[in-house]
Amino acid sequence: MDPILWNDWHVVADATALQCDRPITTRLLGVPLTVSRDAQGAVHVVGTDGSPIVSDVRHGFVWACLGKPARPILSIAELAEPDRCVTTAGSFGVHVSAGRVIENFLDLGHLGHVHAGYLGQEPQTAVEPYEVARLPDGGVHASGCKVFQPVSSPTAQSGFVVEYQYKVERALTASLYKSSFSQPDRFDVIYLFAQPLDEEHAIAHVLEIFIDDGVSPAALRAFQQFIFLQDKPILENQIPKRLPIGQRMEMPVLADKTSVAYRRWLAELGVTYGTVGAHDGGLPA
Numbered sequence: 001m002d003p004i005l006w007n008d009w010h011v012v013a014d015a016t017a018l019q020c021d022r023p024i025t026t027r028l029l030g031v032p033l034t035v036s037r038d039a040q041g042a043v044h045v046v047g048t049d050g051s052p053i054v055s056d057v058r059h060g061f062v063w064a065c066l067g068k069p070a071r072p073i074l075s076i077a078e079l080a081e082p083d084r085c086v087t088t089a090g091s092f093g094v095h096v097s098a099g100r101v102i103e104n105f106l107d108l109g110h111l112g113h114v115h116a117g118y119l120g121q122e123p124q125t126a127v128e129p130y131e132v133a134r135l136p137d138g139g140v141h142a143s144g145c146k147v148f149q150p151v152s153s154p155t156a157q158s159g160f161v162v163e164y165q166y167k168v169e170r171a172l173t174a175s176l177y178k179s180s181f182s183q184p185d186r187f188d189v190i191y192l193f194a195q196p197l198d199e200e201h202a203i204a205h206v207l208e209i210f211i212d213d214g215v216s217p218a219a220l221r222a223f224q225q226f227i228f229l230q231d232k233p234i235l236e237n238q239i240p241k242r243l244p245i246g247q248r249m250e251m252p253v254l255a256d257k258t259s260v261a262y263r264r265w266l267a268e269l270g271v272t273y274g275t276v277g278a279h280d281g282g283l284p285a
């Protein structure tokens with residue numbers, strides 16, 4: 001098992017949906033887990049033999065680490081801003097590797113096609129040049145991405161050119177910063193935590209940290225669910241189900257710049273779980 005994943009924290013449940021009398025069963029990196037809340041409100045994560053798994057509750061989610069946590073659960077600066085509407089916005093099961101879920105989230109090129117009429121629109125689907133750099137402590141940072149969005153959020157009253165930034169701070173965590181409709185000089189923030197159930201199944205957990213312009217958590221959740229249901233069939237049709245990270249992976253094109261940087265970083269981190277091509281020198285031609 002890849003140490004970088006085994007010793008990292010992963011979201012395993014939406015804590016806001018976890019009720020005391022309703023434990024849930026799930027999996028993390030192929031390991032079956034039960035997540036429960038006791039009568040005092042404390043959350044427990046155990047393996048099939050009842051042994052406790054290292055866990056914590058942060059940012060509205062239950063987190064678990066199967067090994068020894070190499071780093072703390074990531075902190076999110078925008079959560080400290082008082083004028084934010086914050087909500088968990090859904091946990092979506094998808095038959096594809098967790099890396100594929102992250103990659104799709106980073107893909108600017110799909111917005112005008114998969115989310116046409118909302119997050120993009122024909123014929124304005126061309127992706128303008130943007131910057132991709134490395135974060136100071138590793139990870140990927142894409143900035144200066146601009147895309148016209150007819151309906152960028154639940155409170156958007158008209159289309160506008162939305163600025164996007166992406167960050168990939170952990171192997172299976174990505175965040176998206178997009179201009180707020182009500183305050184275009186500030187960003188609404190969406191975090192995606194991809195829980196690897198196994199190498200070809202994942203749950204996409206979404207956290208939304210929006211500028212509070214009167215938007216409700218229910219509206220944010222409904223919008224996100226509508227958007228993700230457009231992504232799900234596209235994601236599940238990807239072949240292979242695992243993320244190609246080998247040397248001979250698909251040729252990079254402009255729209256996939258962030259994706260290429262993400263795949264390269266995973267390869268550097270030594271991630272093999274849920275990928276293809278890491279050991280065999282690349283995909284067959």
Ligand SMILES: [Fe+2]
Nearest residue numbers: 110114115231
């Ligand atoms: Fe999408």
